[in-house]
Amino acid sequence: MDDVYSRAGSRADPPYLVADYVGTRIRAPQRPLILIPQTLSEITGPVYGHSDVLPEEADLTKQHAGEPLGERIIVKGRVLDEAGRPVPNSLVEIWQCNAAGRYRHVVDQHEAPLDPNFTGAGRCVTDADGNYHFVSIKPGAYPWRNHPNAWRPAHIHLSLFGPSFLTRLVTQMYFPGDPLFRFDPIFNSVPDPKARERMICRFDLEATRPEWALAYHFDIVLRGSRATPLDADHA
Amino acid sequence: MPERTPSQTVGPYLHIGLTQGAYGAREIFGANLADAGPSGRHIRIEGRVYDGEGKVVPDAVLEIWQADDQGRYAHPADGRPLASNSFRGFGRCPTDKDGVFAFATVKPGSVPGPAGAAQAPHINVGLFSRGLLKRLFTRIYFEGEPANAADPVLALVPADRRRTLLAKADPGNPGLFRFDLYLQGANETVFFDA
Numbered sequence: 001m002d003d004v005y006s007r008a009g010s011r012a013d014p015p016y017l018v019a020d021y022v023g024t025r026i027r028a029p030q031r032p033l034i035l036i037p038q039t040l041s042e043i044t045g046p047v048y049g050h051s052d053v054l055p056e057e058a059d060l061t062k063q064h065a066g067e068p069l070g071e072r073i074i075v076k077g078r079v080l081d082e083a084g085r086p087v088p089n090s091l092v093e094i095w096q097c098n099a100a101g102r103y104r105h106v107v108d109q110h111e112a113p114l115d116p117n118f119t120g121a122g123r124c125v126t127d128a129d130g131n132y133h134f135v136s137i138k139p140g141a142y143p144w145r146n147h148p149n150a151w152r153p154a155h156i157h158l159s160l161f162g163p164s165f166l167t168r169l170v171t172q173m174y175f176p177g178d179p180l181f182r183f184d185p186i187f188n189s190v191p192d193p194k195a196r197e198r199m200i201c202r203f204d205l206e207a208t209r210p211e212w213a214l215a216y217h218f219d220i221v222l223r224g225s226r227a228t229p230l231d232a233d234h235a
Numbered sequence: 236m237p238e239r240t241p242s243q244t245v246g247p248y249l250h251i252g253l254t255q256g257a258y259g260a261r262e263i264f265g266a267n268l269a270d271a272g273p274s275g276r277h278i279r280i281e282g283r284v285y286d287g288e289g290k291v292v293p294d295a296v297l298e299i300w301q302a303d304d305q306g307r308y309a310h311p312a313d314g315r316p317l318a319s320n321s322f323r324g325f326g327r328c329p330t331d332k333d334g335v336f337a338f339a340t341v342k343p344g345s346v347p348g349p350a351g352a353a354q355a356p357h358i359n360v361g362l363f364s365r366g367l368l369k370r371l372f373t374r375i376y377f378e379g380e381p382a383n384a385a386d387p388v389l390a391l392v393p394a395d396r397r398r399t400l401l402a403k404a405d406p407g408n409p410g411l412f413r414f415d416l417y418l419q420g421a422n423e424t425v426f427f428d429a
Contacts, residue, residue, distance in 0.1 A: 095252025
């Protein structure tokens with residue numbers, strides 16, 4: 001059976017085991033993955049659209065009584081597949097720490113202040129052209145205990161679905177010019193430097209709203225299908 | 236042509252974004268896929284996730300995707316009519332401090348496979364956690380299911396590792412199946428590349 005979704009693009013992904021990222025050592029599988037065909041189970045996937053999401057969930061600065069502290073930002077872009085086609089009507093979930101580098105999470109013990117006006121989670125659904133749009137606060141860098149003096153570059157986590165179970169992607173968006181890139185084993189887990197660049201958003205002056213917020217543009221490219229799944233001979 | 240955006244880990248704080256009920260936010264996914272509505276055998280699948288040191292993994296999230304009891308997916312690439320619109324087939328569950336997850340669902344039917352062969356009832360599983368730079372992908376099959384013998388995907392798995400993909404009925408609890416995942420070690424779960 002022919003593949004519906006291309007396999008070659010997965011070389012952009014990191015391997016499971018990256019020794020410098022200590023957490024992978026006891027969680028990366030040690031046996032080789034077993035190659036399987038793309039059956040109806042793989043080329044289908046959850047369909048969640050506009051009816052599941054509220055418009056205000058795309059603005060992380062409006063979830064509490066007051067406005068969060070920090071630099072207000074617009075994060076927007078398009079979700080595409082490897083053929084350059086937009087991925088419409090598809091759920092995008094994001095989460096991040098606050099401007100001080102602290103997550104509103106029971107496990108985060110970093111000695112930086114929580115912001116009572118910031119939870120750090122949002123979601124939206126792409127429009128017919130694959131566009132998404134969030135308003136948030138620029139996240140801070142924060143320390144983690146992977147190695148001595150380890151700091152994560154500022155990032156926003158993004159979770160995407162696309163049209164099938166195989167197009168599911170969780171990634172992180174980084175900000176241009178971060179001095180921490182060269183020291184971060186998670187960013188550097190991606191072997192190809194060009195692929196690493198694709199995790200960095202670009203400053204977008206055109207989308208920047210005067211007197212209000214800087215804008216960053218980040219396109220996300222999901223695994224692409226060769227045929228439309230509707231036409232695929234899966235049986 | 237644009238090239239893929241690489242995968243990155245969900246990290247330890249995934250709950251804020253993916254299972255935010257604990258943070259007072261509205262969840263759109265949960266671990267209960269089937270209320271009383273959908274027809275079929277209502278089951279519960281419970282298990283634990285273990286790391287390479289044999290310790291439980293308390294900060295993973297599992298996502299499942301499955302067909303309904305007729306073996307049909309709620310997705311346009313399937314296209315066959317569905318008995319009920321209330322069964323969407325997707326669920327998400329974080330592991331707790333003991334590494335435990337639990338889904339309530341219906342047992343899926345057989346699903347069409349390659350070249351006209353049927354696939355045995357199975358549930359597709361994605362696993363994310365800190366220390367995993369990309370999703371792990373596996374399937375839950377059901378122990379004792381006669382159709383397993385002819386399943387084209389199970390056939391690709393070395394015979395001595397197939398047991399890692401079989402959920403076991405709990406003799407004391409009708410409708411309860413147990414399925415543990417081992418990320419490493421002698422019992423390492425079979426993970427797939429599709």
